[in-house]
Amino acid sequence: MILLTGGTGFLGGSFYLDAVKNGTAADCLLLIRGADEAACRARLATNLMRCVDRATAQAYADLCQIIPGDLQSLATSTDPRLDAVTHIVHVAADTSFDSRHSVWQINVDGTLALAARARRMKHLQRFLHIGTAFCCGETPWLEMVSEAPAPGHDTPHIVEYTRSKAAAERALAAGFPDLPIVVCRPSIVVGHTAMGVRPSASIFWFFRLVDRTGVLPCSPDGFIDIVPVDWASARLHDLLRKPELKHNLYHISAGLGSRTLWSDFQAAFAAHGHEGTRPYSFFDPKGPEGWKPFDRAFRLAFPQRDILHRTMMAGGRKYHRFTAQDIAFDNSRLLAEGFTPPPRFADYIGVCLTNPGTTIAEQFVDDAASFEFDESLAPAGSPATAAA
Ligand SMILES: NC(=O)c1ccc[n+]([C@@H]2O[C@H](COP(=O)([O-])OP(=O)(O)OC[C@H]3O[C@@H](n4cnc5c(N)ncnc54)[C@H](OP(=O)(O)O)[C@@H]3O)[C@@H](O)[C@H]2O)c1
Known part of the structure; x- marks a missing residue:
């Protein structure tokens, strides 16, 4: 049992x-x-x-x-x-x-x-x-x-x-x-790999946001x-x-x-016709401008200032602190057991993009509980209320 x-x-x-x-x-x-x-x-x-x-x-x-x-x-x-x-x-x-x-x-x-x-x-x-x-x-x-x-x-x-x-x-x-x-x-x-984001949009909205805004707080050679x-x-x-x-x-x-190199990530989103800002630019959040390059790019891509988009911006920044680490996790122990190696994200981005084809903000709603987003505060007619 x-x-x-x-x-x-x-x-x-x-x-x-x-x-x-x-x-x-x-x-x-x-x-x-x-x-x-x-x-x-x-x-x-x-x-x-x-x-x-x-x-x-x-x-x-x-x-x-x-x-x-x-x-x-x-x-x-x-x-x-x-x-x-x-x-x-x-x-x-x-x-x-x-x-x-x-x-x-x-x-x-x-x-x-x-x-x-x-x-x-x-x-x-x-x-x-x-x-x-x-x-x-x-x-x-x-x-x-x-x-x-x-x-x-x-x-x-x-x-x-x-x-x-x-x-x-x-x-x-x-x-x-x-x-x-x-x-x-x-x-x-x-x-x-076959159902895309149908089981859960989880944080796919964030990766679309990365492509949409085109700025990353890490190294251009990063992953x-x-x-x-x-x-x-x-x-x-x-x-x-x-x-x-x-x-x-x-x-x-x-x-x-x-692991997914940002160059492969960018190419895969472009290949599937996602609306992005390319080529990506990279910044150091510990530099003199701090997180301003991300804030500027976010406002340009998402001019709406309602609670949903403000929460999405805060969520994007939080996830970016993870991407800023530029790290991957060794899986050689797992592979040495003889188990099947993982596919690359770039190889199934297309499946995630076609299924179910909602907006970034709509997909964010699926993950918004992680950021204690209160859907009752969302403006009427916004993706949050429409999706509820
Ligand atoms: N998703 C990722 O990217 C990721 C990455 C690294 C590690 N993990 C780990 O993988 C695991 C699963 O993550 P996930 O993304 O599948 O999370 P998830 O979709 O949020 O699912 C969490 C599950 O835990 C259940 N749960 C929460 N509190 C509980 C409680 N007090 N008693 C019994 N069940 C409870 C939830 O039940 P309800 O339906 O009742 O809420 C739900 O079934 C977690 O341990 C997470 O730390 C996930």
């Missing part, structure tokens, strides 16, 4: 869809937040409907078993099905970039509640804990980050979310060395580490099932071979 958390989200949803496709969905027990089992199953089906039609989504959602509840409730759960769990895939997290309190409550306390319950699972063989490669903190110009234990609390972080994910890893290592934990750290998960969700979830299945693994910590990343 596989206990899956986060099955109603982007990466966990893709993991579950893979399980349906490889015939193991009936072995899955999903922890889902909701009033009762029917409500949870309906939430799972709604998430699946982003990928398949309604009837198929409902049929897929009926295949698994469900525990209604949140992570925190697991520590004290007496549900006997938990005793039969042999594998855990812990994907659930609060991924908000603006939250300060709930990222600690969910990502640390919730993870520890799960680990405490896992200790009583007598048949447990493997516990995949999904972290984030950016738990390394703000480390500009390292170029290639290799897997290392999560750094201490005082390491600078751009957002509290990544600090909380580092803390969760440290707490697991300190408090649960007896559990068969394998930490999997994705880099930046964007789109699906970014992006992987598609279907490749990432397939690697979680690999890491879950391979009998022996050489390590207990893996990047799920593009690495040296598949």
